[in-house]
Amino acid sequence: MLLIMLTACNGSEEVRDEREDISLLDKDVEAINITEMEAFNERVPDSTVVIDDQEDVETIQSIIGEGQNSRQPSISDVVDPDYEFEFGKLNYYIWLSDRGGLFQDQRDNDHVYPLYRGESQVILEIVEEALNE
Numbered sequence: 001m002l003l004i005m006l007t008a009c010n011g012s013e014e015v016r017d018e019r020e021d022i023s024l025l026d027k028d029v030e031a032i033n034i035t036e037m038e039a040f041n042e043r044v045p046d047s048t049v050v051i052d053d054q055e056d057v058e059t060i061q062s063i064i065g066e067g068q069n070s071r072q073p074s075i076s077d078v079v080d081p082d083y084e085f086e087f088g089k090l091n092y093y094i095w096l097s098d099r100g101g102l103f104q105d106q107r108d109n110d111h112v113y114p115l116y117r118g119e120s121q122v123i124l125e126i127v128e129e130a131l132n133e
Helices: 002-020 054-067 117-132
Strands: 032-039 049-051 083-087 090-097 100-105 111-115
Touching (some): 032 117, 049 054, 049 117, 100 117
Antiparallel strands (some): 083 090, 090 100, 100 111
């Protein structure tokens, strides 16, 4: 019985550690890999760009990190994402438009996080500039 209780406690501790790892705000991010997407898990060939301008990295990191406080249930039939953002080991699907957007942690596809119009526009400008270089 004691073994079962210890195993159960360790399992919940691992889940808590994994959830804490989802936040970007405390991560030291030097660059973001951005890839255009054709569909979920299907990238546009040769479309990956690296954003390493520290101001742009911190801006995107802050918007996504703060946005993780606005978790909402995911819709079961979601349109294909526009981009994949890779912050080291943390990957996100991103939907962007000049009217707003969404992002989703790839490890938690039961939830999405909204982006306000201004936030989406800022990220979109950074991404478009990087893709056009």
